[in-house]
Amino acid sequence: MCSTTSRLRIWDVHPGYLDRQRLLGEHRELHGVVSILVKNLAGYAQHPETRRWDGCGWALRHRHRLLACEMSFRGYRDKTPVRLRSSPGRWPSTFVDAPGEQFTLLAAKYGGTSTGRIPLPRTSHELWSHHKYSVLARDQAAYRALGRRVGNLRGREGFEELALELTNWMRKPPTAGNLLNAVQHMAGHLAARIDPRCTTPPGRLRAIERQAAVEAPPYLLTQTALTELAAWR
Numbered sequence: 001m002c003s004t005t006s007r008l009r010i011w012d013v014h015p016g017y018l019d020r021q022r023l024l025g026e027h028r029e030l031h032g033v034v035s036i037l038v039k040n041l042a043g044y045a046q047h048p049e050t051r052r053w054d055g056c057g058w059a060l061r062h063r064h065r066l067l068a069c070e071m072s073f074r075g076y077r078d079k080t081p082v083r084l085r086s087s088p089g090r091w092p093s094t095f096v097d098a099p100g101e102q103f104t105l106l107a108a109k110y111g112g113t114s115t116g117r118i119p120l121p122r123t124s125h126e127l128w129s130h131h132k133y134s135v136l137a138r139d140q141a142a143y144r145a146l147g148r149r150v151g152n153l154r155g156r157e158g159f160e161e162l163a164l165e166l167t168n169w170m171r172k173p174p175t176a177g178n179l180l181n182a183v184q185h186m187a188g189h190l191a192a193r194i195d196p197r198c199t200t201p202p203g204r205l206r207a208i209e210r211q212a213a214v215e216a217p218p219y220l221l222t223q224t225a226l227t228e229l230a231a232w233r
Contacts, residue, residue: 008032008049010063012095012167013102014130014224015070016118019110024076027067034060034082052092057084059091059171065231073209073227074117091171099167100160103127118222124153124162131166133225137174137182170224173232176201182225183208189220202233 010030015023033050035041037057044050053060061082068078097105107120121127128150136143150162174182179201187194187204190211198207209230212220220226 008044008047012099015067016224017116019114019116030064048096052094056090056092057086058088060084069227069230100163123155124150124159130222131224133182133223135169137179138172189217
């Protein structure tokens with residue numbers, strides 16, 4: 001349940017950017033929001049974070065799956081599934097803080113002494129590089145267009161708009177053909193071959209996750225796709 005001494009927070013940026021404290025903390029607080037909404041509890045019921053997720057049960061469930069997949073990759077085991085399914089495909093239409101601002105908030109919290117699996121992006125180029133395979137798994141044309149557009153940016157130019165756009169892309173389910181393409185690109189970063197018996201994208205993705213945990217290839221470890229695609233299985 002949510003602690004009354006801490007600010008209730010469900011992040012919108014990928015869980016890979018969260019350090020251990022905030023990853024496990026969001027998992028705990030998300031269950032608090034679920035409990036408030038399901039049981040119609042008072043207290044935090046009027047908190048902006050709770051109110052924006054009201055009526056978005058399916059999205060809460062998916063955010064929990066994202067957290068659980070990231071936790072699993074880091075060696076934590078989730079034993080508390082969220083079973084809400086209301087309003088499939090519907091995400092909150094508002095943010096307590098916009099995705100770009102959430103990176104600024106995390107940087108202030110970390111103070112340069114902590115980090116998640118993915119380092120916080122300092123530039124628009126870094127932000128895009130972390131999300132490339134996530135976008136590729138949804139739309140190849142958008143992947144190419146975004147790559148060209150970001151290539152013309154300098155420093156943090158366009159960062160806020162890009163953070164919002166990438167957040168919205170990852171709220172869309174990957175498509176079969178594009179998913180396979182993204183998984184093949186990810187497999188190319190591994191020195192060891194993927195077991196040829198893993199013929200389906202979900203099977204190959206699981207194999208990539210297992211191998212990445214052993215090999216720890218730097219570029220692959222900074223990809224949101226490494227865990228977020230698994231949440232759609």
